[in-house]
Amino acid sequence: MIRYEEAQALIAKNIPPSQKESVTVLAALGCVIAEDIKSPLALPFFDNSAMDGFTFRAPNRPSRLVIRGTLKAGDPRSHIKPGEAWRIMTGAPVPYGADTVLAQEKAEIIQETLVLREPLPQGMNIRYKGEELRKGKKVISEGAIVTPATIGIMAGLGKNEAQIYKKPRVSVIVTGSELAAPGSDLSSGKIYDSNSAMVHAALMQMGIRPVFVKRLDDQPKKIKQVIGYALRESDLVILMGGVSSGDTDHVRPISKELGVETIFWKVSQKPGKPIYFGKKGNTLVFGLPGNPAAVFTCFYEYVYPAIRRFMGFREPHLGANFFPVRESIKADPEKTLFLKARIESSDGRSVVMTLGGQSSHMISSLQEANGILVIPSKRSVEQGREALVHLLPYGTEDGHAG
Ligand code: AMP
Numbered sequence: 147m148i149r150y151e152e153a154q155a156l157i158a159k160n161i162p163p164s165q166k167e168s169v170t171v172l173a174a175l176g177c178v179i180a181e182d183i184k185s186p187l188a189l190p191f192f193d194n195s196a197m198d199g200f201t202f203r204a205p206n207r208p209s210r211l212v213i214r215g216t217l218k219a220g221d222p223r224s225h226i227k228p229g230e231a232w233r234i235m236t237g238a239p240v241p242y243g244a245d246t247v248l249a250q251e252k253a254e255i256i257q258e259t260l261v262l263r264e265p266l267p268q269g270m271n272i273r274y275k276g277e278e279l280r281k282g283k284k285v286i287s288e289g290a291i292v293t294p295a296t297i298g299i300m301a302g303l304g305k306n307e308a309q310i311y312k313k314p315r316v317s318v319i320v321t322g323s324e325l326a327a328p329g330s331d332l333s334s335g336k337i338y339d340s341n342s343a344m345v346h347a348a349l350m351q352m353g354i355r356p357v358f359v360k361r362l363d364d365q366p367k368k369i370k371q372v373i374g375y376a377l378r379e380s381d382l383v384i385l386m387g388g389v390s391s392g393d394t395d396h397v398r399p400i401s402k403e404l405g406v407e408t409i410f411w412k413v414s415q416k417p418g419k420p421i422y423f424g425k426k427g428n429t430l431v432f433g434l435p436g437n438p439a440a441v442f443t444c445f446y447e448y449v450y451p452a453i454r455r456f457m458g459f460r461e462p463h464l465g466a467n468f469f470p471v472r473e474s475i476k477a478d479p480e481k482t483l484f485l486k487a488r489i490e491s492s493d494g495r496s497v498v499m500t501l502g503g504q505s506s507h508m509i510s511s512l513q514e515a516n517g518i519l520v521i522p523s524k525r526s527v528e529q530g531r532e533a534l535v536h537l538l539p540y541g542t543e544d545g546h547a548g
């Protein structure tokens with residue numbers, strides 16, 4: 147049995163180096179950029195009008211300028227002669243020979259001439275070529291996370307592809323002869339399978355569409371066939387249930403037969419003590435104990451950071467912060483405790499409270515959870531003292547889905 151920190155270190159050590167690939171800009175959402183992106187052009191790309199108004203060469207004395215026509219956004223850049231003015235729309239190229247734009251609402255027009263009663267400064271209301279970015283300037287650095295803003299920036303530079311670090315191909319297998327599909331009738335002794343949908347959803351929220359999600363009876367032959375297939379087709383296999391040492395716990399011996407090397411089995415923690423981690427070639431295998439709260443905790447504590455490390459995230463773990471506890475919490479003498487918890491804030495002060503239903507077969511209180519409270523062994527926390535909370539990657543501090 148190893149400790150939580152050792153388990154984390156072993157997983158981190160066994161993640162293969164991130165691989166780059168080119169994908170369409172939209173498909174890069176939520177991924178990590180694998181190259182420095184330099185602007186292939188100056189932005190703005192040409193001098194253009196910041197306003198709807200009139201453009202002309204600013205005269206140095208009161209003048210009347212003949213209005214020649216209209217320049218619209220999308221029109222090619224034109225030429226203008228001294229003594230004339232053109233109507234110009236926002237985004238239209240400022241013509242050669244012009245040096246200023248007068249806002250429409252400030253213009254005095256008399257019989258299609260623009261009356262300027264006093265000299266105007268040059269350069270008014272012009273968005274100059276390259277004022278935001280000069281060509282070749284670094285805009286986005288390797289390691290940046292692709293957000294909708296990133297996608298907008300890249301699109302604005304004319305890029306429709308981006309180099310990112312690959313997402314892993316992930317397979318999900320739950321085992322247990324007691325498991326029934328949600329939507330089906332429950333016969334005697336059966337329970338609904340909550341884990342496969344929960345983990346499937348957690349992956350989807352990370353932008354990962356699993357290769358497959360499969361529910362199997364505790365039947366060694368079939369389990370072997372499906373894990374064998376998953377090992378060939380995946381970078382990461384998530385197995386749930388059947389990882390302890392009971393008569394129907396086939397997952398570890400079968401994985402071993404299929405050539406998976408055990409890196410660890412059992413971590414001194416609650417829930418999720420019999421967690422199993424192994425590797426075949428570059429394919430990682432997580433075996434999560436089947437109790438749903440153990441699956442949830444182990445997913446966010448171990449699988450989530452493993453996937454994010456694979457994807458090149460510099461900070462793969464859940465966000466973390468310290469909060470004062472609302473009630474004293476007793477530590478376990480040996481195990482790290484992961485408690486379903488909720489951070490509540492009022493008047494700028496936050497406290498963390500543990501939720502009901504902490505047993506590993508219970509998940510209903512997770513509906514209210516926005517964090518996992520971490521209590522290392524022997525470190526009881528007195529009321530009002532601070533404890534570490536791992537922040538769930540959804541929702542806000544007041545518990546509403548974001
Ligand atoms: P196991 O890890 O297979 O020993 O299962 C531990 C407990 O979790 C048992 O009570 C199982 O019935 C339950 N369990 C296993 N898999 C699931 C699942 N997919 N959904 C809900 N409960 C499960």
Ligand code: MG
Pocket residue numbers: 321322323387388394436
């Ligand atoms: Mg089982």
